Amino acid sequence: MKISFLILSGFFLILLLFSITTYINYQQSQKVDENSEKFSKSSTTLRSSNRFQRNILNLVSGLRGYLLTNEPFFIQSYDSAVIENEQILGELRLITNDNPAQKKLLDEIASLYDRWGHEFAQPLLEAKKQATISDSAAKSFDHFYRRKLKEGHENEIQQSIQNKFREFTNSEYAFREEQRQTLTASVQQTRNISFYLTILSIVIGIGIAGFLASHISAGIVKMVEMADSISAGNYNVHVDTRGMDEISRLTASLNNMARVLAEHIMLLNRKNEELNQFAHIVSHDIKTPLRGIDNVVSWIEEDHYADTPRRVKEYVGMIKGRVRRAESLLNGILSYSRIGREIQKKELVSVSELIDEIKGYLPHKKGITLMVQHPLPELYTERLPLFQVFSNLLNNAYHYHNKENGIVRVFHKEMSDHYKFFVEDNGPGIARSYHEKIFVIFQTLQEGDSSESTGVGLAIVKKILTDRKLNIEVMSEPGKGSTFSFTWPKN
């Protein structure tokens, strides 16, 4: 599975979970809205029913006041209460439209109220109005009024209305309580669902992030190890890959790269080895006929010295000189091709003792003083290559020296992890334009018939050093001597 696909699907899953959470919360807020609407409706219901009850009291007191005092003020208050009650009943009917039980109660209240009006209030008011016209009417009113009071219907009706209202408000309160409980439960439920969905999202997020981090980091760590191993020269490395994600594909590419690299390096090494062997074999094979020529020429000199003309002797000498030069060139190729072929063991090397030993092999030349710094360091290193480097540099310093009083100095500087060795002479010096040429094999600044100088020494020095990733530098100007310096590791 691709990592990008995993990241995207994880992101969408989390997004989906949050969308669900948001939707549920939205639903809940709508429920709360609905509930508060219901609550305000219920408050209106209760308020209206209270007003209605209070109005009934006003009605009754207005009616009684009028009946007793005949004051028009009372009848006005009675009328306004009647009008208001019609209004309230209308409102309540509208509000309780969706609640059949309340509606029924309200209908009963309304019919009781009508009954009170028809059976009690209206007849009494009519009678009272008549009573102002005549005494007999007043008497009949009194009589009628007393009878009504005696019947006690009014009280019953009032009682019933009150009871019905109590029932009505109770049912409203019960409805409210029920609403409240439902709402609380649903809020709690929403809260729980939101909580769990959020936790789930976080867990999924952390899980995906953790998986990606560990997977990517593990993959990268493996590849870093691989790259380190390659840069350390071990090309036969392979990182296991499983899966089809980008990291695995990168690893597979790296594996492929390492394999191709290893093949090329192997090919390169084989070519190098072939070249070395070629140089070696060719040098050897050419040496044999060369030695033959030398032998025959020597025999001519030995056996026919007396009867050889002078010119022929000269020519024979020339042949010998060229044979010797050819031999030294071949020996140069051989020693150059041999460098690095034999693995050297490390040992404790005292550079002072090394220089002492080289001193014995140096060409004898009058007037040259070798000044060696004391002490020179002791190293745990390969002895032979260091010997070859010093020996070639010192040989050159001696060989090319052209002054009466020559001084050759060997000294060193200690660096953090390596030494820098110097071989300095006050000989002829080398022009700047030759500073690179002198390190190329067979490049010598001497003429071709000078058998001593083959142009191999510095090439060998350079090869020994570059094989070990070390440096050699030359500082020199014509007439001012030369200083060769090279680095050598402490361990």
Added chain:
Amino acid sequence: MMNHVINILLVEDDILDAMDLQRTLDRMRILYKMKIAKNGEEGLALLEQQDHPLFSGKPDIILLDMNMPRMNGIEFLQILRNSNEWRNIKVFVLTTSDESEDERIMRSLGISGYITKPLKMSNTGSIDAFNLMIDLMNM
């Protein structure tokens, strides 16, 4: 002092090297008879040949070149060391090779000396060889 003549088998493909050797032996006043084989196969043939005009029987010393056509010095020496008859003949190797690996292989096959060409009397292999020859002559 009785001077014995030393019987030498030289296995060497380059006639000039052979001549050089002979001149050196002459100069050293070694008394010798020398059969010359041009390669390892000829060398074995000469060892087996009973009726040779120079000398019959085993040679006192074999001087063996390393690089030769058809059968080189190493192959020749291996056959020699595996035979019952010739395994004890003293063998000096003549070679242009200065590879320590070549020398190691030859020494592991039990040679008496390792002589690098061109012949020089300063070479330890040559010194051993001539000392042996002088001893043989003086027996």
